[in-house]
Amino acid sequence: MSLSWVDGQPAAAIAADDRGLAYGDGLFETLRVVRGQPRLLERHLQRLATGCQRLQLNADLAAIRQQLEDFAAQLGEGVCKLILTRGSGRRGYGPDLRAAPRCLLQGSPAPVWPTAHAQGVRLYPCTVRLAWQPLLAGLKHLNRLEQVLARAEWQDGLHAEGLMCDPAGHVIEGVFSNLFLGRAGELWTPDLGRCGVAGVMRAEILARARTLGMPVQVREIGLEAFLQADEVFVCNSLYGLWPVTAFREQIWPVGPLTRQLQGALAGLLEAS
Amino acid sequence: MSLSWVDGQPAAAIAADDRGLAYGDGLFETLRVVRGQPRLLERHLQRLATGCQRLQLNADLAAIRQQLEDFAAQLGEGVCKLILTRGSGRRGYGPDLRAAPRCLLQGSPAPVWPTAHAQGVRLYPCTVRLAWQPLLAGLKHLNRLEQVLARAEWQDGLHAEGLMCDPAGHVIEGVFSNLFLGRAGELWTPDLGRCGVAGVMRAEILARARTLGMPVQVREIGLEAFLQADEVFVCNSLYGLWPVTAFREQIWPVGPLTRQLQGALAGLLEAS
Numbered sequence: 001m002s003l004s005w006v007d008g009q010p011a012a013a014i015a016a017d018d019r020g021l022a023y024g025d026g027l028f029e030t031l032r033v034v035r036g037q038p039r040l041l042e043r044h045l046q047r048l049a050t051g052c053q054r055l056q057l058n059a060d061l062a063a064i065r066q067q068l069e070d071f072a073a074q075l076g077e078g079v080c081k082l083i084l085t086r087g088s089g090r091r092g093y094g095p096d097l098r099a100a101p102r103c104l105l106q107g108s109p110a111p112v113w114p115t116a117h118a119q120g121v122r123l124y125p126c127t128v129r130l131a132w133q134p135l136l137a138g139l140k141h142l143n144r145l146e147q148v149l150a151r152a153e154w155q156d157g158l159h160a161e162g163l164m165c166d167p168a169g170h171v172i173e174g175v176f177s178n179l180f181l182g183r184a185g186e187l188w189t190p191d192l193g194r195c196g197v198a199g200v201m202r203a204e205i206l207a208r209a210r211t212l213g214m215p216v217q218v219r220e221i222g223l224e225a226f227l228q229a230d231e232v233f234v235c236n237s238l239y240g241l242w243p244v245t246a247f248r249e250q251i252w253p254v255g256p257l258t259r260q261l262q263g264a265l266a267g268l269l270e271a272s
Numbered sequence: 273m274s275l276s277w278v279d280g281q282p283a284a285a286i287a288a289d290d291r292g293l294a295y296g297d298g299l300f301e302t303l304r305v306v307r308g309q310p311r312l313l314e315r316h317l318q319r320l321a322t323g324c325q326r327l328q329l330n331a332d333l334a335a336i337r338q339q340l341e342d343f344a345a346q347l348g349e350g351v352c353k354l355i356l357t358r359g360s361g362r363r364g365y366g367p368d369l370r371a372a373p374r375c376l377l378q379g380s381p382a383p384v385w386p387t388a389h390a391q392g393v394r395l396y397p398c399t400v401r402l403a404w405q406p407l408l409a410g411l412k413h414l415n416r417l418e419q420v421l422a423r424a425e426w427q428d429g430l431h432a433e434g435l436m437c438d439p440a441g442h443v444i445e446g447v448f449s450n451l452f453l454g455r456a457g458e459l460w461t462p463d464l465g466r467c468g469v470a471g472v473m474r475a476e477i478l479a480r481a482r483t484l485g486m487p488v489q490v491r492e493i494g495l496e497a498f499l500q501a502d503e504v505f506v507c508n509s510l511y512g513l514w515p516v517t518a519f520r521e522q523i524w525p526v527g528p529l530t531r532q533l534q535g536a537l538a539g540l541l542e543a544s
Contacts, residue, residue: 006288011288012287012288013285013286013288014285014286014288014293015285016276016284016285016286016355016376017276017284017378018293019420021290021357022300022355022414022416023296023414023415023416023419024295024296024414024415024416024417025416025420028294055417055420055421056424083288091383092423093419093448094420094423094424095420095423104288106288106289128407129405131404131405133401133403133418135400135418135421136417136418142293142294142295142296142417143295143415144294144295144297144365145295145296145297145327146405146407146408147365148297148365148366148367149327149407150365151364151365152328152367167404175365176364
């Protein structure tokens with residue numbers, strides 16, 4: 001790690017009894033940093049605040065914002081990963097609801113993806129299903145074994161992402177992305193009330209689509225409806241937006257909604 | 273922490289980029305240590321091996337056994353928590369399947385529970401449901417937010433444990449225990465194929481019940497069947513067995529199967 005802080009101080013290690021390690025009792029955010037500025041900072045902080053509320057994590061979000069800004073200024077360019085845990089507190093599952101969370105910040109270079117991804121990617125059909133847990137749905141918490149297992153399903157370079165479904169076979173998201181599709185001029189994205197991560201770039205795209213006057217639906221989407229889409233794309237806060245042009249036997253063009261949103265996001269995540 | 277090792281060496285901190293922290297990408301075991309010996313060691317190692325297989329963790333179990341035995345000898349008396357993570361490896365969800373796991377051992381004094389618990393406890397009716405995830409069911413992995421949320425549901429001293437159900441309302445387990453009930457002379461325990469932790473003391477009790485000639489069923493158990501039980505108890509590898517004598521309006525006696533098994537386990541976890 002090039003740059004690593006714990007509670008505002010340079011440190012590359014944490015206490016072995018941290019509850020983030022013991023139970024995944026915490027949250028994280030992964031922010032693109034451009035010219036010393038964390039991108040989509042307000043949305044990241046908003047999701048973090050929602051997570052703190054749901055997990056009853058007693059965080060000082062103003063102090064976290066300040067640490068993030070200081071860290072990003074020092075990092076300059078790349079990715080900042082924030083991990084917020086319930087700290088070392090109590091043994092056993094029961095959380096100390098008054099405990100001060102521990103805040104980790106880790107810097108790394110901006111990931112490099114094939115430039116061709118911006119013209120279209122192929123999705124791998126993951127067999128790992130996302131379990132329904134409405135109490136945790138939407139949050140970017142530290143319990144991510146489903147994503148670890150799903151990402152282990154393919155090693156080839158042919159698939160840039162994998163499609164994950166819920167136990168009923170609804171399409172939900174990619175392993176590290178959210179999913180959108182276009183149908184008859186409407187923009188659809190899966191409802192994340194029972195599983196999935198409510199991505200920051202998903203929120204940004206929903207907001208921009210509404211500004212652009214696109215009809216938007218956040219809804220249940222079965223595999224059949226997905227396959228009948230006119231266009232598909234995935235997104236996250238590091239790479240932005242990739243059109244999806246292939247899944248199994250299915251081929252899609254890069255559609256007009258995808259192009260319009262790709263244009264709207266241009267420059268948001270670029271270094272210069 | 274009184275005693276803490278990382279990969280066989282005294283250390284109270286771990287690398288901040290450990291995947292156990294980042295994603296809960298790992299497993300744990302909590303062992304009672306009596307006179308320098310870890311109790312139920314073979315069963316703990318067996319569950320750890322199953323977990324390694326399911327998570328594709330490339331662990332040297334013979335080396336882990338040796339570390340556990342050395343650690344327990346040094347600890348003498350108390351509880352040894354073993355955490356096995358996929359180590360620091362790769363960024364992103366994708367695991368490096370050849371990575372050498374990181375092994376943490378943490379010692380603490382034996383927990384002290386009210387002695388009255390051995391005569392019967394009251395269960396809290398947790399509202400948090402255990403999600404169905406057959407790929408992770410049975411394992412003692414590091415994704416434990418459901419238990420954290422469930423244990424936060426009660427703070428009173430009246431309830432020693434909480435009852436957790438699955439999304440269909442079947443009873444599954446306690447927050448930190450497994451569950452058994454007696455019905456018409458048969459011993460029942462919930463099937464854990466879709467959720468729950470397959471406890472080491474549960475396995476020990478199932479084996480002893482069979483030796484004692486008790487008819488045993490591992491099966492789906494609805495809330496109604498649970499309420500109609502003749503007797504109920506919970507168990508884990510630290511406290512052994514507690515009869516359950518109260519849940520909501522329901523009162524149970526300490527039944528004959530419970531007493532017989534309590535007798536069979538006597539001395540297993542005691543210090544002297």
